[in-house]
Amino acid sequence: MTTKIKIITSGFVSLFFLVLDWVLINSALFGDKPLLFWIWPGLVTAISIAFLTLFGLVNNNRWITYGFGALALVTYLLIFPKAWVVALAGLVFISLMLWFERRIRSEEAVRQHFSIRSVTSAGINVIIYAFLLSLSLNIYYNTSAEFKANPDSFYEALGRSAAKSTRYLGSEGRTGIDLNQTLDQYIRAETVKQNPDFDQIPEEFKQQYLEQAKQDFFRQFNIQIPGDQPLSEVVAQFAVDRVRATAEKNTELFPIIFTLIILALLRTFSFVLRWVATFFTWVIFESLLQLQFFRLSKVAVEVEKLEI
Known part of the structure; x- marks a missing residue:
């Protein structure tokens, strides 16, 4: 299997878990689901973060990155309700996701020894906030729709x-x-x-x-x-x-206030998601390394230094 095919495969696996996660979140928010159902979106979110991390590390092709981001945004808009605040949540998520991938690649580039745990820890908060912020905006849309229908x-x-x-x-x-x-x-x-x-x-x-x-x-x-x-x-x-x-x-201030409140509440549980996602990333990385889907190699790196 060539390198480009592996990168594209990694991207589609990441997209699959993202889509699965969005379907579960949409079902939990807008369907009649019990509270325990949220365990499944939580687990799939952690797996999505793991595959997004690995995809971001191996992909250096800008066009593949933007193409994957555009495809992810289209599937998001197809799954969730058609509303401006929901679309905004999707744009925010994709922007933070691309920033997350760029950040972990930068972290890998400055390290002499590759460590999946260190690389993941350097940028995982960005992708966690991407999920939490998009979720809080969707929760706001759901609540505001119910509020407008029956205040x-x-x-x-x-x-x-x-x-x-x-x-x-x-x-x-x-x-x-x-x-x-x-x-x-x-x-x-x-x-x-x-x-x-x-x-x-x-x-x-x-x-x-x-x-x-x-x-x-x-x-x-x-x-x-x-x-x-x-x-x-x-x-x-x-x-x-x-x-x-x-x-x-003050109805115009409610979207901002409500989103910040929900984001603050969700943030209290982010440490659990961070730990689980880091663990899944390590397990999947080690498994794919053993299967020789990935390999670690030594390369020469040029480093910029300030001189007089």
């Missing part, structure tokens, strides 16, 4: 989560207010606190007084909620309404 369900889910969180802070010792009491109980307690003679008022006037206090409360916080609901849900509803109002005024 009320998003805010309802946010309200349920907020109410559940405030219950943990519901004890009076933590907040100074018992958030587990109902709104009616809270308004009555506050009314008695502000008017020590409240209990001496005739019952019919008490109800009018409490109703007026409740309406003042609603106007102050611009909410409407039944009086028998826990105060924690009142607080949660107020918080959700504030989020909704802010979101409507």
